[in-house]
Amino acid sequence: MARMLAKSGGMTDQRPLRVQAHTRSDYRVFRVIGTRWMDNDVYGHVNNVVYYSWFDTAVNAYLIEQGVLDIHHGSTIGLVVETACHYFAGLAFPQSVEAGIRVAYVGSSSVRYEVGLFAQGADVTAARGHFVHVYVDRLSRRPVPLSPFLKTVLEPLL
Numbered sequence: 001m002a003r004m005l006a007k008s009g010g011m012t013d014q015r016p017l018r019v020q021a022h023t024r025s026d027y028r029v030f031r032v033i034g035t036r037w038m039d040n041d042v043y044g045h046v047n048n049v050v051y052y053s054w055f056d057t058a059v060n061a062y063l064i065e066q067g068v069l070d071i072h073h074g075s076t077i078g079l080v081v082e083t084a085c086h087y088f089a090g091l092a093f094p095q096s097v098e099a100g101i102r103v104a105y106v107g108s109s110s111v112r113y114e115v116g117l118f119a120q121g122a123d124v125t126a127a128r129g130h131f132v133h134v135y136v137d138r139l140s141r142r143p144v145p146l147s148p149f150l151k152t153v154l155e156p157l158l
Contacts, residue, residue, distance in 0.1 A: 019086040021125045022116045027100025028157045031058050032120070035093040045090035051127050052083060055115045058099035059131075066153045076144055078133030081110070085129035089119070096120040103157040109143040110134045111154060 024030075033054050041047040063069035069078070091097055098118045105112040112132045116125040137144050 019128075021088040022100075022128050023123050023125075024100060024116075024118065027102050027114075027116050029062060029101045031061060031099050031101070033057060033097045033099055035091065035095050035097060037093050040093045045092045048085070048087070051085050051087075051117060051129065052131075054097060054099055054117060055083070055085075055113070055129055055131055056080075058101055058115050059113045059133075062101055063150075063153070068147075068150050068153045075138055076135050076147070077138050078111070078135050079141070080131050081134050083129065083131040085127055087127045088124070089126040091117065091119060091126050097126075098122075100125075101157060103154050104130065106146065106151065106154055106158070108145055109136075111146070111150075 035046060039046045039050045060069060060071070063078075064071065071077075098120055100116040100118065102114050103111060104114050110132055112130055114128065114130045116128040118124070119126050134143055135146055135150070136142055
């Protein structure tokens with residue numbers, strides 16, 4: 001997302017909006033995720049790719065626990081079509097991470113999930129991000145409307 005700040009001589013100067021950290025009150029549901037020795041990189045903090053794994057883990061575990069996602073036999077699956085992450089503070093093994101989950105948007109066949117990652121007990125996100133699931137038929141991979149049950153499960157996260 002960018003904001004136009006200046007336009008001169010036919011060229012546009014676009015600078016990204018400054019993204020702010022969130023607090024716990026911005027999220028509806030939390031799940032604790034333990035870091036692993038292998039999560040740290042050579043710089044002594046959790047590698048960026050692990051954050052995306054935590055997003056998937058937090059949201060999909062919630063959906064499975066609610067009975068709305070059957071990863072092995074369900075006829076509908078969610079495919080990630082967009083993702084982003086903003087970092088504010090480092091996390092490292094052996095910290096525990098608390099992932100806050102909320103839903104920003106529910107479409108006819110898609111959902112935008114937002115996840116805030118907190119060092120255990122911290123009030124401000126160390127990182128926050130989002131991903132968009134498009135729900136599709138498992139076999140055809142064509143979009144399908146969100147089920148009423150999924151919409152009900154997502155309601156408290158809005």
